[in-house]
Amino acid sequence: MHxxxxxxxxxxxxxxxxxxxxMEGTVVIVDIVDPEQGDAPGPHEDGRRWPYHRMVLISGSAADPEVAQRxxxxxEAAGPLAGWVNNAAIFDDADLIGAGPGRILELITANLALAVTxxxxAVNHFRRHGRPGAIVNVSSHQAQRPVRGALPYATAKAAIEGLTRAVAVDHGPDGIRANAVALGSITTARSEAYRLAHPGVDAQMAALHPLGRPGTAAEVAGAVAFLLSEAAGFVNGVILPVDGGRSANGPDPEARSRIASA
Incomplete structure (x- = not known):
């Protein structure tokens, strides 16, 4: 089992x-866990199994090469490593007026380092063991269409998409595939807290996403699982929007006049 x-x-x-x-094999989670924030069922030490079947926690920063290697x-000790998902992100932003270049570069690097590490x-592990493997980087619709006020995050995600394509080209000959999912708005505990504090956000989400709603974490997980699977064996260097059509959607300048005349 992988x-x-x-x-x-x-x-x-x-x-x-x-x-x-x-559901497919053992999963090692890398994260900085604060039990007081409700991030985990309880305190955990490195390598201790969670109550969920086949899930193991390594506590630490995913940008730390030693943590990633661990x-x-x-x-690998649980089964041949087959897939690596770079999902960790830092949601902290600054703008060109309120922050200096050093701070902005620090925020960009903080997000980019998570994926680069x-x-x-993953690449060196797969090559060392002489086997193929798959990487999925988690990007955002903001890599192509930034939201105002999120410059460092949008810049980092654009760089991660470039990294994805470069890894695919450089290491395709090693049998290593690299793809990314570019997410639209996805319902999470964090987004729900924002939604409750901003009553008008439901209408905004419906307007932004042609499907009329944000996505679910399960829909993202299904796309990631596909990209890691043998069914996607010839899919390499792809940035897959998982956004309900948000990236394809553009403002319609006639919409307001049509609504007014209806």
């Missing part, structure tokens, strides 16, 4: 991805 690594898998979308992949070794660890 194993997988999911960074940022203690909560939100990452947690659902980990639970989905646990995750790879822990996964994961890709580096």
């Amino acid at each position: 194993s997988f690594v999911v960074t940022g898998g203690a909560r939100g979308v990452g947690r659902t991805i980990a639970e989905r992949l646990a 995750a790879a070794m822990t996964a 994961g890709c580096h660890t």
Whole structure:
């Protein structure tokens, strides 16, 4: 049975991805867990199994090469490492007026480093063991269509999409596939808290997504599981929007006049 690594898998979308992949084999989660925030069922030490079948936690930053290497070794001990998901992200932003270049670069690097470290660890692990493997990086619709006020995050996600394509080209000959999912708005505990504090957000989400709603973490997990599977064996270097059509949607300048005349 195979194993997988999911960074940022203690909560939100990452947690659902980990639970989905646990149906296929052992999943090693890399995350910084704070039990007081409700991120985990209780305190855990490195390598201790969670109550969920085939899920193991490595506590630490996914940007730390030593932590990432420990995750790879822990996964390999449970079964051949087959897939690595770089889901961890930092949601902290600044703008060109309120922050200096150093702070903005720090935030961009903080997000980009999570994916670079994961890709580096996964590629070298697969090559060292002489086997193919798959990497999925979690990106955002903001890589192509930024939301105002999120410059460092949008910039980092655009870089992660470039990283995805470069890894696919460089290591396709090694049998290593690299793809990304570019997410629209996905319902999580974090987004629900925002929704409750902003009553008009439901209408905004319906307007932004042609399907009329945000996505679910389970829908993201299904797309990630597909990209890691043998069914996607010839899919490489792809940025797959999982956004309900948000990236395809554009503002209609005639919509307001049509509504007014209806």
